[in-house]
Amino acid sequence: MSAVPLTPGGAAAERRPTRSTLSLLGERVIEALIKLSGVSAVIFVVAIFFFIFREAAPVLWSKDFHILEFLFSTEWYPTSVSNVRYGTLALTVGTLSVTAVAIVLAVPFGLGAAIFVSEFCSPKLKETLKIVIELLAAIPSVVWGFVGLTVMSKIIVTLTGTAVGVNLLNGGVILALMSVPIIVSIGEDALRAVPDSYREAAVALGATRWQTVYRVLLPAAKNGLLAAVLLGVGRAVGETMAVLMATGHAVHIPDGLLNSVRTLTANVAAELGEAPAGSSHYRVLFLTGVLLFWITMVVNVAADLVVRGIRRK
Amino acid sequence: MGGSSRIVEVEGLRLAYGIKEVLHGISFAIDRNEIFAVIGPAQSGKTSLLRCLNRTTDFIPSATVSGSIRVDGDDIRRVKDVFGLRRRVGMVAPLPVGLPMSIYDNVAFAPRCSGMTAKRELDDIVERCLTQAALWDEVKDRLSSLGTALSGGQQQRLTIARALSHQPEILCLDEFSIAIDPVTTMRIEDVLKGLRREITIILVTNLVQQARRLADRTMFLWNGEIVELGPSEIVFSDHPADRRTYDYVNGIFG
Numbered sequence: 001m002s003a004v005p006l007t008p009g010g011a012a013a014e015r016r017p018t019r020s021t022l023s024l025l026g027e028r029v030i031e032a033l034i035k036l037s038g039v040s041a042v043i044f045v046v047a048i049f050f051f052i053f054r055e056a057a058p059v060l061w062s063k064d065f066h067i068l069e070f071l072f073s074t075e076w077y078p079t080s081v082s083n084v085r086y087g088t089l090a091l092t093v094g095t096l097s098v099t100a101v102a103i104v105l106a107v108p109f110g111l112g113a114a115i116f117v118s119e120f121c122s123p124k125l126k127e128t129l130k131i132v133i134e135l136l137a138a139i140p141s142v143v144w145g146f147v148g149l150t151v152m153s154k155i156i157v158t159l160t161g162t163a164v165g166v167n168l169l170n171g172g173v174i175l176a177l178m179s180v181p182i183i184v185s186i187g188e189d190a191l192r193a194v195p196d197s198y199r200e201a202a203v204a205l206g207a208t209r210w211q212t213v214y215r216v217l218l219p220a221a222k223n224g225l226l227a228a229v230l231l232g233v234g235r236a237v238g239e240t241m242a243v244l245m246a247t248g249h250a251v252h253i254p255d256g257l258l259n260s261v262r263t264l265t266a267n268v269a270a271e272l273g274e275a276p277a278g279s280s281h282y283r284v285l286f287l288t289g290v291l292l293f294w295i296t297m298v299v300n301v302a303a304d305l306v307v308r309g310i311r312r313k
Numbered sequence: 314m315g316g317s318s319r320i321v322e323v324e325g326l327r328l329a330y331g332i333k334e335v336l337h338g339i340s341f342a343i344d345r346n347e348i349f350a351v352i353g354p355a356q357s358g359k360t361s362l363l364r365c366l367n368r369t370t371d372f373i374p375s376a377t378v379s380g381s382i383r384v385d386g387d388d389i390r391r392v393k394d395v396f397g398l399r400r401r402v403g404m405v406a407p408l409p410v411g412l413p414m415s416i417y418d419n420v421a422f423a424p425r426c427s428g429m430t431a432k433r434e435l436d437d438i439v440e441r442c443l444t445q446a447a448l449w450d451e452v453k454d455r456l457s458s459l460g461t462a463l464s465g466g467q468q469q470r471l472t473i474a475r476a477l478s479h480q481p482e483i484l485c486l487d488e489f490s491i492a493i494d495p496v497t498t499m500r501i502e503d504v505l506k507g508l509r510r511e512i513t514i515i516l517v518t519n520l521v522q523q524a525r526r527l528a529d530r531t532m533f534l535w536n537g538e539i540v541e542l543g544p545s546e547i548v549f550s551d552h553p554a555d556r557r558t559y560d561y562v563n564g565i566f567g
Contacts, residue, residue, distance in 0.1 A: 123374070197410045198412060200372075201475075204367060204369060204404040205400070205423040205476070206397065206426055207396070207422070207426045208396055215422065215425070219414060
């Protein structure tokens with residue numbers, strides 16, 4: 001190699017490529033745009049909360065409304081002439097119980113399928129499965145509602161002999177079916193992100209495939225897998241149309257899997273159209289939206305703390 | 314089993330990835346308790362050769378292997394328990410891969426995979442292997458901290474301890490010193506000299522000097538063929554059997 005003169009202003013400095021002022025300016029603009037899109041996510045969340053709360057707020061001071069009754073009473077009689085009562089406990093329990101059934105069914109299936117797709121199946125099958133799973137994730141929720149209303153309810157009636165097929169179990173199964181594709185595709189991404197060198201090291205130490213999965217890959221991918229489960233659960237908590245059609249829509253705290261329930265979301269969707277704008281009923285429905293917002297926020301914050309806890313360990 | 318002085322016998326080994334053949338039918342044997350060096354420029358098939366030995370070529374869909382490899386008399390194509398085979402052949406990768414778990418769990422990984430659960434036995438293995446790999450004194454007070462938090466040289470010694478934890482008959486080291494400093498390299502080389510009494514070591518290296526320092530015999534692999542195989546005194550002398558060996562060792566090509 002020949003020596004290149006390093007003195008400033010020498011031949012080297014002339015050949016050195018320099019950025020034009022315009023491209024530096026362009027860099028700034030792009031940076032600002034990226035920052036703006038990041039900040040906008042926060043602005044949108046705050047704005048949504050604000051507008052929903054603004055619709056709901058006046059009812060907080062109304063005489064037929066008590067916040068304790070709203071949270072802890074099971075009596076939901078919004079259109080009663082003599083004695084209007086807005087108790088959402090049964091609805092909250094409905095949402096939580098349908099979600100719980102969905103989680104119990106979806107998490108093992110979803111994670112199991114993610115592990116199978118990522119680690120055990122042949123490349124050809126993997127491609128096919130991924131396409132099918134993405135297709136499943138794209139099915140609109142109202143179609144899932146039809147499935148619940150017709151196919152699943154018949155199956156449940158045949159298998160259990162219960163009178164009504166639209167119930168907690170039906171809603172949970174439908175929600176699980178909707179969450180599984182999300183858990184699978186995000187979980188599979190998380191497992192694929194584990195470096196191959198880990199797999200090679202484990203295999204070279206004589207680990208079987210399954211030992212490699214549960215001793216190395218699951219611990220290494222736990223954050224991503226938890227994120228997968230949470231997004232799946234998030235879909236279950238917020239889902240409206242499918243549960244409206246599949247759960248039976250009865251305001252009642254369930255005492256078994258075969259009871260009909262009503263969820264917070266389904267309640268809003270079904271009643272908002274009939275509630276006169278500006279009435280107490282209308283405002284209470286918006287307050288239900290605020291409650292849902294808090295539930296999802298608590299779930300997310302709790303999950304975040306769990307992830308941090310795992311990471312520290 | 315165990316009678317022969319040959320621990321590895323390779324005959325007519327061919328390995329191809331798809332249509333590209335990287336090992337063109339090589340044959341050689343490795344004696345028990347020797348340090349056997351494999352030298353050669355990049356792309357000459359050194360790492361592929363190691364992959365054949367513990368059958369991790371199984372994981373490369375396009376790889377096809379023919380010829381025979383016997384480890385301690387057993388044809389590795391026919392072994393029923395490939396996981397057991399991999400425990401007999403310890404492998405240390407070029408870049409240290411600390412598994413994302415504690416130092417203790419890293420070393421206890423292979424014993425646990427083979428079903429050992431007794432805490433006392435595991436403790437003994439962890440201490441013995443870390444001592445053999447010259448790492449025990451540095452980490453004995455923090456066995457529960459993450460293996461990936463160690464320095465590069467320490468991680469490489471951790472991977473050696475891990476490879477020793479399943480009591481292999483053969484320890485393969487694939488260019489173990491490319492990511493670590495010369496002082497640590499010398500320490501690991503001392504460790505290897507000590508280990509030779511118990512196990513056979515296959516040392517794949519780009520460092521000609523390292524092979525000369527350590528190996529009893531050296532094989533010069535070039536473009537998937539053996540150019541020369543002989544005692545290190547001859548391979549690294551002024552008059553090796555093949556002129557190309559002399560040129561490579563002395564930096565004239567390669």
